[in-house]
Amino acid sequence: MTPAVELNHATLRIGGRTVLRDVSLAVRPGEFVGVLGPNGAGKTTLMRAVLGLCPPVAGAIRVFGEAPRRGDPAIGYLPQTRTVIPDLRMRGLDFIGAALDGHRWGLPAHNAAARHAIAEALEAVGAGELATRPLSDMSGGERQRLLLAQALIGHPKLLLLDEPLIMLDARHQEVAIDVVRKVCRERGITVLFSAHELNQLIGAIDRVLYLGNGQAVLGAIDEVVTAPVLSRLYDTEIEVVRAAGRIFVMARGLDVERVEHMHDHEHGHGHGHGHHHEH
Amino acid sequence: MFAYDFMINAFAAAGIVAVVSGIVGFFLVMRGQTFAGHALSHIGFAGATGAGLIGLAPLWGLVGFTVAGGIVMGLLSDRISNRDVAIGVVLALSLGFGLLFLHYYTAFATQAAALLFGNVLAVDRSTIVTLAVLGVITLIGLAAIMRPLVFVSLQPELAEARGVPLRFVSTAFLGLVALAVSECAQIVGVLLVFTLMVGPPAAAQRLTTGLWSGLALAAALALAEAWAGIALAFYTDWPVSFCIAVLSAAGYFAALAASGLRPRLAVAD
Numbered sequence: 172m173t174p175a176v177e178l179n180h181a182t183l184r185i186g187g188r189t190v191l192r193d194v195s196l197a198v199r200p201g202e203f204v205g206v207l208g209p210n211g212a213g214k215t216t217l218m219r220a221v222l223g224l225c226p227p228v229a230g231a232i233r234v235f236g237e238a239p240r241r242g243d244p245a246i247g248y249l250p251q252t253r254t255v256i257p258d259l260r261m262r263g264l265d266f267i268g269a270a271l272d273g274h275r276w277g278l279p280a281h282n283a284a285a286r287h288a289i290a291e292a293l294e295a296v297g298a299g300e301l302a303t304r305p306l307s308d309m310s311g312g313e314r315q316r317l318l319l320a321q322a323l324i325g326h327p328k329l330l331l332l333d334e335p336l337i338m339l340d341a342r343h344q345e346v347a348i349d350v351v352r353k354v355c356r357e358r359g360i361t362v363l364f365s366a367h368e369l370n371q372l373i374g375a376i377d378r379v380l381y382l383g384n385g386q387a388v389l390g391a392i393d394e395v396v397t398a399p400v401l402s403r404l405y406d407t408e409i410e411v412v413r414a415a416g417r418i419f420v421m422a423r424g425l426d427v428e429r430v431e432h433m434h435d436h437e438h439g440h441g442h443g444h445g446h447h448h449e450h
Numbered sequence: 451m452f453a454y455d456f457m458i459n460a461f462a463a464a465g466i467v468a469v470v471s472g473i474v475g476f477f478l479v480m481r482g483q484t485f486a487g488h489a490l491s492h493i494g495f496a497g498a499t500g501a502g503l504i505g506l507a508p509l510w511g512l513v514g515f516t517v518a519g520g521i522v523m524g525l526l527s528d529r530i531s532n533r534d535v536a537i538g539v540v541l542a543l544s545l546g547f548g549l550l551f552l553h554y555y556t557a558f559a560t561q562a563a564a565l566l567f568g569n570v571l572a573v574d575r576s577t578i579v580t581l582a583v584l585g586v587i588t589l590i591g592l593a594a595i596m597r598p599l600v601f602v603s604l605q606p607e608l609a610e611a612r613g614v615p616l617r618f619v620s621t622a623f624l625g626l627v628a629l630a631v632s633e634c635a636q637i638v639g640v641l642l643v644f645t646l647m648v649g650p651p652a653a654a655q656r657l658t659t660g661l662w663s664g665l666a667l668a669a670a671l672a673l674a675e676a677w678a679g680i681a682l683a684f685y686t687d688w689p690v691s692f693c694i695a696v697l698s699a700a701g702y703f704a705a706l707a708a709s710g711l712r713p714r715l716a717v718a719d
Contacts, residue, residue, distance in 0.1 A: 250611065260655045265659075269597075270608055272597065274609070274613055279661070
């Protein structure tokens with residue numbers, strides 16, 4: 172079977188820095204893959220490469236057997252830096268409708284088929300009532316749901332979700348993971364889901380893709396999240412502690428995921444949310 | 451009041467400009483670039499006075515400078531157009547240059563007040579034709595880029611991933627804003643372009659959440675405020691631009707109050 176995403180000795184570079192070096196892996200169609208790794212490990216860069224925005228400097232990337240191309244309708248994408256104008260009084264329907272054929276010139280006009288596609292995507296994630304509400308009145312969880320619906324429009328075969336949990340509280344994070352898993356199982360969609368913390372994804376993901384130190388390891392959680400593999404990826408002594416169904420990745424007695432997470436929040440506040448960070 | 455030619459001309463000119471300003475301003479407000487629009491009008495002031503200095507019609511100096519300014523801002527987009535300080539500095543510099551040009555061309559000084567605050571009652575037939583042609587060009591240009599413009603404004607990262615040329619779209623848009631600003635300055639003056647370009651669209655966005663309904667309402671409000679302003683000026687003998695400015699502000703604050711009340715009413719239900 173043709174892999175959904177295949178990297179063949181691929182090297183990705185961004186701004187003169189090599190993020191992934193000579194990486195080979197294959198994501199099977201229909202798989203739900205959690206993408207983890209420290210900040211700057213290349214999670215966003217990998218997704219941008221799959222989108223055809225960041226071609227590999229060496230090796231090859233294949234998406235369903237073909238070279239990535241910009242604007243591929245088979246890929247639904249939820250970018251990490253989502254610039255949301257704080258007081259945008261536009262209703263959800265027009266907000267996500269803007270993305271439909273948004274690359275074409277001319278006036279935005281939606282025919283019956285397009286309106287049906289939008290309504291169907293909203294229903295799929297249980298966000299039908301968001302169509303008529305202005306964005307300024309939505310919570311973080313509702314916006315995220317709206318954007319997920321948008322990513323599902325046009326029935327993509329591959330979904331790239333870049334840190335979709337970052338602005339959500341614990342309860343909404345769980346709901347978001349459940350919705351993604353349910354919709355993608357039903358439709359056989361392949362998912363790359365990047366996150367800061369592994370624990371929320373345990374039980375939902377089929378395999379984990381851990382990035383770090385220019386390398387990438389794809390496999391079952393028990394194979395990948397181990398002291399030897401992570402020590403190599405973090406380039407430091409790592410301990411993996413399993414307790415009460417959860418996994419803690421520790422460096423020098425500190426939970427690295429938590430430390431990363433806190434750092435990211437500070438970072439976000441310091442720079443506002445409108446900037447684009449390359450990871 | 452329609453017995454006077456100058457009043458009919460004023461209504462015609464203000465009508466054309468209000469519709470164009472309301473529509474272009476809708477996107478300006480949506481993109482959060484109102485300050486950039488304000489700066490363009492000041493650049494236009496330098497252009498208009500500079501044109502007077504070399505013997506050209508002020509309108510063409512206004513158009514030339516604002517369009518050039520809009521394109522430069524668009525090309526530098528990330529660095530300049532969303533940075534308040536840089537825009538503020540350019541804005542002040544432009545007014546300074548406008549003053550310098552006035553200083554060397556003193557005969558033009560009588561027109562300075564008209565440029566700064568508008569003089570819609572002095573509009574003649576040929577100006578109306580020019581405004582109509584510029585307005586149609588602006589609206590056709592906007593219609594051509596509208597779909598990617600909305601996409602880029604709302605979700606730039608996704609638009610980039612889909613292959614929308616971000617810089618081209620935002621540059622083209624600022625060029626169109628420049629045209630609209632030039633038109634608007636003919637009616638309410640460079641200092642008061644906000645009255646037609648920001649007040650009505652901002653009010654419309656408080657009152658409706660749809661894209662097309664918002665655009666239509668922005669144009670309708672701008673038209674109503676411009677015409678009511680002229681009528682008010684006719685009966686009170688106050689300056690037209692003052693009347694439009696008052697109506698624009700009143701419309702915005704009324705819309706703000708109306709939309710602020712709505713959630714409370716919903717809770718009461």
